[in-house]
Amino acid sequence: MSNAPAPRIHGVVETILYVEDLPRAIAFYTEVLGLSPMTGNPERFQSFDAGQARVLLLFKRGATLETVVTPGGNIPPHDGHGPLHIAFGIGEADYPVWRSRLVAHGVEIISETRWDRGGRSLYFHDPDGNVAELVTPGIWPNY
Amino acid sequence: MSNAPAPRIHGVVETILYVEDLPRAIAFYTEVLGLSPMTGNPERFQSFDAGQARVLLLFKRGATLETVVTPGGNIPPHDGHGPLHIAFGIGEADYPVWRSRLVAHGVEIISETRWDRGGRSLYFHDPDGNVAELVTPGIWPNY
Numbered sequence: 001m002s003n004a005p006a007p008r009i010h011g012v013v014e015t016i017l018y019v020e021d022l023p024r025a026i027a028f029y030t031e032v033l034g035l036s037p038m039t040g041n042p043e044r045f046q047s048f049d050a051g052q053a054r055v056l057l058l059f060k061r062g063a064t065l066e067t068v069v070t071p072g073g074n075i076p077p078h079d080g081h082g083p084l085h086i087a088f089g090i091g092e093a094d095y096p097v098w099r100s101r102l103v104a105h106g107v108e109i110i111s112e113t114r115w116d117r118g119g120r121s122l123y124f125h126d127p128d129g130n131v132a133e134l135v136t137p138g139i140w141p142n143y
Numbered sequence: 144m145s146n147a148p149a150p151r152i153h154g155v156v157e158t159i160l161y162v163e164d165l166p167r168a169i170a171f172y173t174e175v176l177g178l179s180p181m182t183g184n185p186e187r188f189q190s191f192d193a194g195q196a197r198v199l200l201l202f203k204r205g206a207t208l209e210t211v212v213t214p215g216g217n218i219p220p221h222d223g224h225g226p227l228h229i230a231f232g233i234g235e236a237d238y239p240v241w242r243s244r245l246v247a248h249g250v251e252i253i254s255e256t257r258w259d260r261g262g263r264s265l266y267f268h269d270p271d272g273n274v275a276e277l278v279t280p281g282i283w284p285n286y
Contacts (some may be wrong), residue, residue, distance in 0.1 A: 005177060006177025006242070006244060007208075007234065009178060009232065010195055011232050011236065012228035012233070013230045013231065013232040013286055014276070016227060026145070032149070033149060034150070034152065038284050039283070047148050049283075049285045050152055050154050052195075053154070054197075054286075055283050055285065062212055072257040073255055073256030073264070074254040075254065076254055077226075078226045078274040080224065080228075080274075081223065082171075082222065082224075083222065084159065085157070087155070088154070089154050089156040090150060090153060091153065091244070101150075111218065114216060116215070123219050140156075140190060140198050142181065142198065143196045143197075
């Protein structure tokens with residue numbers, strides 16, 4: 001086993017949530033959270049530009065249980081049951097705008113939290129019950 | 144309902160995986176992937192600096208089924224069953240280094256994929272069977 005240090009990881013590029021109703025989830029993440037859809041396949045998944053070269057992937061639950069063969073190589077199967085959890089970054093000045101926006105869209109804010117480092121969190125559920133969070137900087141040692 | 148555009152989302156800050164054996168998973172993400180542990184709680188979770196102000200959170204499965212009350216506010220319950228999926232960014236020049244490193248650590252590479260945009264993926268399982276992927280730029284319209 002090598003003791004050489006690992007090359008640097010450049011952040012998490014793809015974060016995945018699993019949903020029962022793909023069109024319903026796409027509508028939520030597009031219309032309420034304002035994410036831009038990228039590529040997708042209505043039978044299986046939808047990708048979104050989550051900002052800063054980060055990708056949110058919604059997979060229809062149970063639709064990727066088999067290896068997907070592509071000309072460039074295979075995509076291994078995966079799947080998930082939740083409620084899973086995800087947090088998106090927002091600017092501090094946008095925190096009250098987001099709170100109002102969620103309420104205006106009929107999204108219940110299930111918790112608001114203030115952290116020791118000064119950051120704040122807004123928690124709510126997506127249509128599948130996944131726990132989504134909007135976080136201002138000042139939560140983690142590196143954020 | 145407001146028709147105002149959503150404030151900008153600044154990427155996904157927290158990506159969560161669920162594991163059965165927290166120490167085993169911490170060892171894997173620290174020693175093999177080289178992520179730096181941040182705060183944690185041996186009964187419940189461990190956070191890692193995943194680079195570029197991104198956080199990987201490992202939660203012990205079933206240990207966050209109740210709301211966590213903090214002085215600053217509540218953290219709603221969540222949980223997950225997989226195999227879930229996550230992708231970390233790596234540099235193109237580091238791709239062969241990573242392939243060798245995984246093999247040297249006894250990690251089976253379950254697939255290698257080349258994408259139309261020029262990016263490449265290395266797929267492998269973490270100790271809980273979650274499907275981890277290392278991706279070079281050139282996968283998505285925004286990465």
